[in-house]
Amino acid sequence: MSRPTAEIEFTDSHQRLIQAAAEAFMEEGYRASIDRIAERAGVARQTVYNHFPCKEDLFSEVARNHADTILVALDGDVGDFRKQLLDFATALQQRVLSDEGLAMFRTLSAEVPHFPALGQAFFDKGPGQTVRGLAAFLDRAMGDGHLRRDDPLFAAETLMGMLYGYEHTRRLFCGSGSACPALDAKQTKIAQIVDCFLRAFARETKQP
Numbered sequence: 396m397s398r399p400t401a402e403i404e405f406t407d408s409h410q411r412l413i414q415a416a417a418e419a420f421m422e423e424g425y426r427a428s429i430d431r432i433a434e435r436a437g438v439a440r441q442t443v444y445n446h447f448p449c450k451e452d453l454f455s456e457v458a459r460n461h462a463d464t465i466l467v468a469l470d471g472d473v474g475d476f477r478k479q480l481l482d483f484a485t486a487l488q489q490r491v492l493s494d495e496g497l498a499m500f501r502t503l504s505a506e507v508p509h510f511p512a513l514g515q516a517f518f519d520k521g522p523g524q525t526v527r528g529l530a531a532f533l534d535r536a537m538g539d540g541h542l543r544r545d546d547p548l549f550a551a552e553t554l555m556g557m558l559y560g561y562e563h564t565r566r567l568f569c570g571s572g573s574a575c576p577a578l579d580a581k582q583t584k585i586a587q588i589v590d591c592f593l594r595a596f597a598r599e600t601k602q603p
Contacts, residue, residue, distance in 0.1 A: 409446050411436040417457045421498040425454065425506045425513060451513060458521030465490055465525055469532040476541045477589065483529065484558050484585045491559060492566050500567070526551045542596040550596055557588045 415435035419427035429450060433440045447453040468482035490496050507514035530551035537544050 405446075408436070408438055408442060412438065412443060412446055412453070413456055413460050416453050417460075417495070417499070420454060420457065421495060421502055424502050425450075425510055451516060454513060455516045455520045458517045459524060461490055461496075462521050462524040462528070466528040469528060476536055477593065479532075480554075480589045480592070481586060483532075484554075484589055485582070487525070487555070487558055488562070488581070488585065492562060497563075497566055500563075522555075526555055529554065540598060542593075543598045545596060550592075553595070554589075554592050557592060558585070 412432065416427075416432050419432045419435055423431070429443050430440055432453070433443050436443075443453070447456065465483065465486045468479055468486050491500075503514060503517060526548070530547040533542065533550045533554075534547035536542050537547060542550070
């Protein structure tokens with residue numbers, strides 16, 4: 396059964412607003428006006444408030460949308476465990492290490508001292524939601540015997556740090572220009588990181 400036209404239009408406007416807000420926040424910081432966001436999305440100012448009661452809610456929704464994009468690789472049951480982790484790792488790096496992701500990080504770094512509650516909201520809906528989703532997936536994987544039983548949140552934070560830490564710092568300072576090492580082997584490096592993680596949390600084998 397097809398959805399009503401009004402529902403489709405509402406969903407379409409909602410997604411356009413999230414995309415427009417992400418672009419505006421990256422370019423102008425949190426001070427980007429609702430009018431500018433509405434103009435980018437091609438909607439009236441009141442339409443923004445029909446979807447989001449305040450700008451902070453819109454900013455938080457941008458973070459949640461980013462997290463959902465990354466976590467989609469872990470939806471459902473644990474199947475091809477290594478492939479699911481590779482898909483997650485690829486999505487994470489594409490999101491946080493992209494030019495857009497780095498721009499958002501720079502924006503937040505500048506804004507958080509002035510809007511500490513905003514930073515907390517973004518963290519909870521973005522990185523916080525991502526690590527909780529990954530921990531839930533790893534908990535299921537531990538229960539299915541893919542990994543040894545350990546603290547799933549610690550395991551999730553460990554994998555996130557391996558995928559995110561050094562490369563994020565390098566990209567922040569070096570950018571994507573010629574002064575930086577080539578990224579041609581990105582997928583190989585992701586596989587190396589995931590396999591290192593799998594060895595670190597591998598099931599313990601009983602000695603004969």
